[in-house]
Amino acid sequence: MALNPAFVCLTQAGADLARRVDGEVHGLAGRVTDPDVAFQDTAAHLRALFGTGRAIVGICAAGILIRALAPVLAGKRDEPPVVAVSPDGKSVVPLLGGHRGANALARALASRLDTTPAITTAGDATFGVSLDEPPPGWRIADETAIKPVAAHLLAGGKVAIAGEAPWLAGLPQAPDASVTIHATDKIAPTGLVYHPPLLALGVGTERGAPAAELEALAREALAEAGLDPRAVACVVSLDLKSDEVAVLALAATLGVPARFFDAATLAAETRVTQGSEIVRAEVGTPSVAEAAALTAAGPGGALVVPKRKGARTTCAIARAAAPLDPAAIGRARGHLDVVGIGPGAPAWRTPEADAALRAAEHVVGYDLYLDIAADAIGDKPRHATGLGHEAARVDAALALAARGHRVALVCSGDAGIYALATLVYERRDEGPPEWRRPSIRVCPGVSALQASAARAGAPLGHDFCAISLSDLLTPAATVERRLHAAAAGDFVVALYNPASERRKTLLPRAREIFLAARPATTPVVLARNLGRPGEAIEIVALGDDWTGKVDMLTLVTIGAAATRRTATAEGPRVYTPRGYADKAKT
Numbered sequence: 001m002a003l004n005p006a007f008v009c010l011t012q013a014g015a016d017l018a019r020r021v022d023g024e025v026h027g028l029a030g031r032v033t034d035p036d037v038a039f040q041d042t043a044a045h046l047r048a049l050f051g052t053g054r055a056i057v058g059i060c061a062a063g064i065l066i067r068a069l070a071p072v073l074a075g076k077r078d079e080p081p082v083v084a085v086s087p088d089g090k091s092v093v094p095l096l097g098g099h100r101g102a103n104a105l106a107r108a109l110a111s112r113l114d115t116t117p118a119i120t121t122a123g124d125a126t127f128g129v130s131l132d133e134p135p136p137g138w139r140i141a142d143e144t145a146i147k148p149v150a151a152h153l154l155a156g157g158k159v160a161i162a163g164e165a166p167w168l169a170g171l172p173q174a175p176d177a178s179v180t181i182h183a184t185d186k187i188a189p190t191g192l193v194y195h196p197p198l199l200a201l202g203v204g205t206e207r208g209a210p211a212a213e214l215e216a217l218a219r220e221a222l223a224e225a226g227l228d229p230r231a232v233a234c235v236v237s238l239d240l241k242s243d244e245v246a247v248l249a250l251a252a253t254l255g256v257p258a259r260f261f262d263a264a265t266l267a268a269e270t271r272v273t274q275g276s277e278i279v280r281a282e283v284g285t286p287s288v289a290e291a292a293a294l295t296a297a298g299p300g301g302a303l304v305v306p307k308r309k310g311a312r313t314t315c316a317i318a319r320a321a322a323p324l325d326p327a328a329i330g331r332a333r334g335h336l337d338v339v340g341i342g343p344g345a346p347a348w349r350t351p352e353a354d355a356a357l358r359a360a361e362h363v364v365g366y367d368l369y370l371d372i373a374a375d376a377i378g379d380k381p382r383h384a385t386g387l388g389h390e391a392a393r394v395d396a397a398l399a400l401a402a403r404g405h406r407v408a409l410v411c412s413g414d415a416g417i418y419a420l421a422t423l424v425y426e427r428r429d430e431g432p433p434e435w436r437r438p439s440i441r442v443c444p445g446v447s448a449l450q451a452s453a454a455r456a457g458a459p460l461g462h463d464f465c466a467i468s469l470s471d472l473l474t475p476a477a478t479v480e481r482r483l484h485a486a487a488a489g490d491f492v493v494a495l496y497n498p499a500s501e502r503r504k505t506l507l508p509r510a511r512e513i514f515l516a517a518r519p520a521t522t523p524v525v526l527a528r529n530l531g532r533p534g535e536a537i538e539i540v541a542l543g544d545d546w547t548g549k550v551d552m553l554t555l556v557t558i559g560a561a562a563t564r565r566t567a568t569a570e571g572p573r574v575y576t577p578r579g580y581a582d583k584a585k586t
Contacts, residue, residue, distance in 0.1 A: 004358070005055035005081070005105060008046060009035070014059035014087050021112045023057065024378075036375045037346050043068040052355040055081040055097075055105060065095055081105050089113040103130070129170045137197030137323055139230035145192040152179050165194060185231030185319065187223075196323045197233030200301070201254075202293030202316045203247055204237060209312035211249035217310040218250060221317060225305050233324035234259050236292040238266060240283055242333045243437040246313065259296065259330040260404070266291035274307045293318035296329045331404030334438035336397055338424050339408050340415035340445025343531030344372045348446045356443050357408050364397040365410030372532065373410055394420055394427045401438035414447040418468055418496050448555045449494035452527035455537045457566070457573030459525060459557055463491055464576075469506040470497035476506060483510050487517035492563060492576055495556040499547070507547045507556070514558050515542055523565045523574040525557040526550060539565060539572045 007023035009015040015025045015032045026049075027035025028042060039045035046068040049056050058065045062084035073079065073096070081102035084093045092110045094102035094117070106117035131146045140146070153159065158174040163183030171181075182193040201218060222229050235251040237244075239260040251258035263284030271294045275286030285291060290307050293316045300321030307316045337356040342348035357363065357376040367384035370377060383400070385393050397409040411419035421442045428435050453460045467482050468474065486493045493514070499507045514522070520543025528536045528551075540546045542558060550556060563576040 005057045005083070006037070006049050007057045007059060008042070008049070010042065010060045010064070011087060017059055017085070017087065017089050017113075018057070020089075021109060024375075039347065047072050048351045050080060050082070052351045053080045054355070054358075055083075055101065057083045057085055057105070057109065059085045059087055062093060062095060069096070083109065085109060085113075090115050091118065092116075093118040100133070103133075129168060131192070134194055135167050135323070137233055137325070139195040139197075141188065141193035141195060141228070141230065142190070145190070149179055149181065149192045163194075164196070185228060186226050187228045195228050195231040197231065197256075197326075198320050198323060199227060199232045199304075200293045200296035200318045200320065200324065200329075201232050201235050201250075202237065202289040202291070202296070202318065203235060203241075203250065204288035204292075204314040205241060205244050205246050206312040207244070209244075209246045211246040213310050214246040214250050214313040214315070215253055217308060217313050218315045221305045221308050221315050225317065227304070227317065229254055232256055233320070234296060234326040234329060236261065236296045236330060238263060238283055238285065238288050238292065239331070239434075239437070241288075243439075248333070257326040258333060259326055260333065261292055261295055261330045265295060265330075269295050271303065273303065289314040289316040290318075292316075292330075296320075296324065298324075332406070334401040334404045335406045336401040336424065336438050336440045337406075337408045337443055338411065338415040338419075338421045338440065339443045340411050340413055340417075340419065340447075341369060341373045342413060342446035343448055343451040344412070344529075345531035346375055348451065348531050349373070349376070350443065350445060353443045353445055356441075357410075359406060360408035361406045362400050363408045363410060364393050364400070365408075366393070366412075369410045369412050372412075377408075390420060390423060391427065394423045395431070398424070398427060398431060398435045398438070401440075402432075402434040407438075411445070412448075413451075414445045415442050416444065417447050417449075417466065448496070448527070448530055449557065451530045452494070452525055452537070452555045452557055455527060455530070455535075456525040456539060456557070458575040459492055459523070459559055459563055461576040462560065462562065462578045463489075464494065464560075465491045466494040466496060468496040469499070469510060470503065471506060472503075479506060480509065480513070483513045487514050490518070490560050490562075492560045493558045495558065497552065498550045498554060498556045500552045507550060510558075511542065511547055518542065518559075518561045522561065523559040523563050525559075525574060526554055527557070528554045530555070539574055 006026045007018035008026045009018055009032050010028045012032055015027050018025045025035045026037040029038045029040050050069055050072055065082060065084055079097045081097035081100055082095045083102055083106050084095055092106045094106040103119050110117040131150055158172045158177040160175055160177040160180045161168055162180050165183035182188045183196060185195060185198045205214060232254050234256050235258045237247050237260055239262050241247050242260045248258055267285040269291040272287040272290040280286040294303060297318035297320040301318045304319045305317035307314050339353050339356050341353055354376050357373060362381050363377050364383040370382050370384050383396050397407050401407045409420060415421040449466055465486055471479055522542040524540050524542050526538045526549060560576055563574055565572060565574050
């Protein structure tokens with residue numbers, strides 16, 4: 001299914017039904033066997049999915065979905081599709097986002113389940129057409145004009161269609177009807193007007209040209225030609241401009257994608273009316289704005305506004321013969337998400353991280369981490385490398401993003417803590433120019449020190465720091481200097497990369513340094529395989545002989561002088577008081 005919904009199942013029967021329609025099973029832990037994603041709290045999981053814009057199919061009572069999502073509902077234009085399916089598969093009801101794909105999803109599910117969907121929106125039920133759900137890329141000039149036209153139709157009236165709008169063919173029509181629906185790229189009269197995505201807006205800029213200048217130039221060109229900005233399908237330019245602020249700002253202001261062509265493609269466009277050898281010498285093509293607009297509009301397109309020049313910008317407009325799909329035009333700017341997936345358990349991944357993995361076209365990472373996040377990655381192309389090939393992973397991710405792809409680079413824990421976010425920016429600055437064109441976002445994750453602390457109690461309740469014991473990238477003398485400083489400062493210390501087959505000396509040295517600065521009874525937390533099978537948490541004393549138990553899959557947390565150990569029904573716990581109790585006494 002195109003929407004890739006999450007099938008939220010509260011029983012094994014519901015999960016079996018979801019698998020019948022090849023759905024991704026999100027199952028309630030303890031009730032559903034081997035789900036793709038497990039959850040403990042149904043309402044919290046539903047709200048998290050809803051918050052990321054994920055389509056939801058709840059195989060459960062509709063009331064469960066309604067009660068869970070009611071607190072997070074805003075406007076109908078913002079809500080993702082939510083469909084309720086009865087556990088026997090006989091009832092399929094779109095509850096939310098009917099005109100954002102829920103009705104279509106319900107029809108698809110009902111077809112697979114051999115039943116009839118309960119479509120309740122009036123236009124869909126009566127005519128099979130939703131006046132407020134035009135095809136992708138089409139814009140409604142004035143949404144308040146929908147209601148009177150819908151009322152007219154539901155009262156038995158007919159409409160005239162001015163322009164080409166095949167998707168409205170199901171409406172009752174008459175050429176002399178008193179109500180007219182317009183489909184045009186022109187600035188149209190009042191009434192119900194749809195603007196099809198027919199226009200390609202080609203632009204060129206000098207480096208660092210003001211965004212306001214390009215927007216003013218484009219709007220003037222559209223207005224003088226009598227064209228409505230809502231008919232613009234995309235802003236197009238040369239790929240050298242894919243990180244140009246003015247180009248990206250114009251696309252964002254118009255609410256359309258920005259797409260880009262390489263110089264050879266634009267140079268091959270023969271329909272341009274203006275070209276410059278000076279421009280060719282500088283960027284490899286004699287025309288940018290006109291060539292980009294015409295190339296985007298396709299063979300049947302035509303130039304409707306020749307190149308216009310501003311002080312540091314240019315623009316041109318071409319009209320296509322049929323509505324444009326920007327995804328099929330040129331290539332996108334490219335985007336790289338550096339994603340922290342937490343310690344490993346799906347429940348410890350943030351909704352932002354999940355959304356980034358699902359949105360990615362390519363996923364890059366250490367093969368173990370890709371396996372851990374397989375439920376969110378799905379069948380996307382994977383680019384896996386082994387341990388120790390961090391630079392190669394980063395370079396592969398940047399290269400893919402530079403080619404216009406949406407890429408996720410997967411890190412364990414938090415992407416910015418002893419992970420690859422820093423290396424991404426470093427390699428971006430040192431690499432070829434095209435690596436600086438994609439947008440980059442760092443998606444934080446639950447760090448190993450947070451996960452270890454949560455499992456062990458609350459050892460990070462007061463000041464703490466993290467030190468890596470790996471001397472592969474940091475000289476051992478520097479590591480020791482930092483250990484001495486942390487010990488002298490009485491910090492709780494999380495030791496990352498504590499030991500490996502080749503590195504065994506710094507961990508015993510760290511123990512010696514801290515024993516000289518705090519009591520031998522100071523609690524130490526050894527956390528191994530956090531959030532993964534084989535997870536083990538052990539609390540020992542600093543003076544014990546524990547260093548031989550530690551490997552690269554272990555995080556060591558050494559308490560401060562004030563850190564305490566306590567007993568609970570669930571086992572031993574540690575915590576570091578911050579002083580609230582003393583404050584309360586005063």
